[in-house]
Amino acid sequence: MSSVAVAELPDRFIVTLDRPAQRNAIDAQMISELHDICATIERNPKPLLLTGRGDHFAGGADINQLRARTRDDALAGINRNLFDRIAKLPLPTVAAVNGYALGGGAELAYACDIRIATPTAVFGNPEPGLGIMAAAGASYRLPSLIGISVAKQVLLGGRNLDAGTALQTGLILEITEDHLAAAHKLLDRMARQSPLALRLTKTIVNAPGSHPWADDIAQAVLFETEDKYQRMTAFLEKR
Structure with a gap:
């Protein structure tokens, strides 16, 4: 069973993380499927809308799998390589975020060019509480997005950013009840360029x-x- 749903329109790809019962936690299967999707977009460049099914964008990496990872897994940069690849996609990427975007889910959102969120959105990186660090792009993306001071509050102090704070710091473009409609409106504007x-x-x-x-x-x-x-x-x- 696929963990990601993909729709290709004439002027965009729509990718939906599809593990709602697990808050769309990012596991090995999802990583593999997202790599396949990146390959498709690289061959046929179009803007990308990335979102999560259900009440959350992505609640983080799958902790069961993360607990079993070793030093060699970390050195392989499993999540980081994927998120770097998403960041390098040729045309703009828009993350439509509702609910939790935590840990790896936050880093996936950070890898997109623009983020739009609902009032329920929460961004955060609680990795140090699990004995690890946010090592899939947060250390170099988040400071450039919101400034090093607030980034340290998130990465070191365990601060979560609600939708209002995310808007104030520039992490998101807007807060809206219908994040998908707003993301499509933005992509419509891009499609005319x-x-x-x-x-x-x-x-x-x-x-x-x-x-x-x-x-x-x-x-x-x-x-x-x-x-x-x-x-x-x-x-x-x-x-």
């Missing part, structure tokens, strides 16, 4: 350091496209 412009923008924004030369090269590529000419012509003619 240039896919290549979105792809190059995401690549450059994610690249470390200052890189003005890369901006120039990417813009040079876009300036030479027929898509740019047609879009600007349409804009001018409408005006």
Whole structure:
């Protein structure tokens, strides 16, 4: 039985974590299926909407499996490699979050480009209470998303971020009762934009350091496209 549901539309993929009885806890099967989905999106780039079925996004990693993991499993970066792969998908990714996004579930949400949440959403990384650390991207993603001070409150102090705090710190775009409708509205807006412009923008924004030369090269590529000419012509003619 699959732990992830996938729907492919003409302009987006919709991926739903589908273990609601386990609060969509991330287990080995889900990791494998998400890798397969990433491979599909890499071959046929489209924006991604990621959500969880039921009352929660993902309550964390499967503790039964996590308890059995060894040093070699940690060095293999099982969850981290997946979340890094999701972060590197060519086109924008949107996480629609309700309920718990804790531990590995929070790190999966952090790996997406934009997050939208319901009032019930809770983000947190309680890993140190289980004798481990948040090692699947939180240490380098969360500080860049919400600032190092608040990130330390979460990663060291065990602070959970409710929806209001997540909005205040910039972790999420908006709070809404219908997070899926809001996510689709955002993806509708993205779908009207240039896919290549979105792809190059995401690549450059994610690249470390200052890189003005890369901006120039990417813009040079876009300036030479027929898509740019047609879009600007349409804009001018409408005006």
